[in-house]
Amino acid sequence: MKPLELSCITGIWKSALSILGESLTSIGQDLQLWFPWGITWRGHDLRGHLPPTDLPADLVTEGVSRFGGRLWKAVPVQGISWLLSVRAPQSATPAMESLHIPDKAIESLRMLSDFQILESMLGLSMKILENQAREHIGHWDRVRNLAVAIGEQMGLSGRELVEIELAAVLHDIGKVGLPSELLESADRLNPDQKKIVETHCRVGSAMIREIPGLAKVADMVLCHHEAPDGSGYPTGMVRDDIPLGSLIIAAADSFDAMTHYRPYAIERTYLESFTEMNAEKGKFAPEVMHALESVLRRLGIIDAKPLVGTSEDW
Numbered sequence: 641m642k643p644l645e646l647s648c649i650t651g652i653w654k655s656a657l658s659i660l661g662e663s664l665t666s667i668g669q670d671l672q673l674w675f676p677w678g679i680t681w682r683g684h685d686l687r688g689h690l691p692p693t694d695l696p697a698d699l700v701t702e703g704v705s706r707f708g709g710r711l712w713k714a715v716p717v718q719g720i721s722w723l724l725s726v727r728a729p730q731s732a733t734p735a736m737e738s739l740h741i742p743d744k745a746i747e748s749l750r751m752l753s754d755f756q757i758l759e760s761m762l763g764l765s766m767k768i769l770e771n772q773a774r775e776h777i778g779h780w781d782r783v784r785n786l787a788v789a790i791g792e793q794m795g796l797s798g799r800e801l802v803e804i805e806l807a808a809v810l811h812d813i814g815k816v817g818l819p820s821e822l823l824e825s826a827d828r829l830n831p832d833q834k835k836i837v838e839t840h841c842r843v844g845s846a847m848i849r850e851i852p853g854l855a856k857v858a859d860m861v862l863c864h865h866e867a868p869d870g871s872g873y874p875t876g877m878v879r880d881d882i883p884l885g886s887l888i889i890a891a892a893d894s895f896d897a898m899t900h901y902r903p904y905a906i907e908r909t910y911l912e913s914f915t916e917m918n919a920e921k922g923k924f925a926p927e928v929m930h931a932l933e934s935v936l937r938r939l940g941i942i943d944a945k946p947l948v949g950t951s952e953d954w
C-alpha cells in the first residue's frame with residue numbers, strides 16, 4: 641500500500657523546510673528532511689516529496705553522520721527521529737554538530753509528527769479495508785487525489801479541501817464490518833444484499849461523527865451516494881440538500897470505479913468513461929462534471945487509458 645500523505649500537510653512541510661533552510665544556509669545546500677516509515681524513510685525537500693528510501697540505521701545517532709556526500713543530523717521530536725540532511729563539505733561538520741534548531745522549526749516538526757501519527761492511523765484503517773475487499777486497493781487514494789483536484793478546480797478554500805480530502809479517504813470506511821463475500825461478489829446483488837451494502841454510508845458517517853471537529857466530513861460521507869435527481873441513497877436527497885463535497889466525492893468515486901473495476905476499463909480512454917458518466921443526466925452535478933473534465937484535460941490524460949490495478953496513476 642502506498643503510504644498515505646494528506647495534501648493539506650504540504651504547507652507545514654514547506655514552512656518547516658524553509659525555517660530549517662534559513663538556519664542551515666552557512667553549512668550546506670539542498671536541505672532534505674526525513675522521517676522513519678516502517679523499514680524505509682520518507683522525506684521532503686523544498687521541491688516536494690522524495691521517493692521512499694532505505695537509509696542506514698546508524699544515521700539516527702547522537703551528533704552528525706556523513707553519508708552519500710551529505711551531512712545528517714537526527715532531531716528527535718515527539719518520539720520520532722527526524723533526519724535533517726544537507727549536501728556539504730567535510731569541513732562543515734563542526735558547524736552542523738553545533739547547529740541550533742530554531743523553536744519555530746521544532747514547532748513545525750511537532751505538528752508534522754502529529755500529522756504523521758494521524759496519517760498512520762488513517763493508513764491503518766485503509767489497510768483493514770483493503771484486506772477486506774480487492775476493490776478497495778488504491779481506490780480510496782485515487783478518489784482522494786481526484787476529489788481534491790476537482791475541488792481545487794472549483795476554487796474551494798483550503799479548509800473545504802481538507803474536509804473533502806478526509807471525507808474522500810474515509811468515504812467507504814463504513815464497509816469495514818460488511819462480509820467480504822458481499823463486497824467481492826461477482827454476481828449482481830439481490831435487493832436484500834444491496835440494502836446491507838448501502839448501510840455503509842450511515843455506519844461510516846456515524847463512526848466519523850464521533851471524532852470532534854469532523855461533523856462536516858461525517859455529512860459528506862453520509863451523502864456520498866446521493867444524486868442530484870433524488871435517485872441516490874441513503875435518503876434520496878435532492879441537489880441543494882446534498883453537501884458539495886459529497887457531490888465531488890460521488891463523481892470521483894464513480895469515475896474511479898468506471899476506469900478501474902469494469903471489464904472494459906483497460907480498453908477505454910478516460911474521455912470515453914467520462915462521456916458515458918456525463919450522459920447519466922441527474923446522477924452527477926454538472927458543475928462537478930465540468931471541473932472533472934477540466935482536471936483530466938489539465939493533467940493531459942483525457943485521451944489516455946487507465947493503468948488498471950495500480951494506485952499510482954493519479
Ligand SMILES: [Fe+2]
Nearest residue numbers: 811812864865
Ligand atoms: Fe461508497
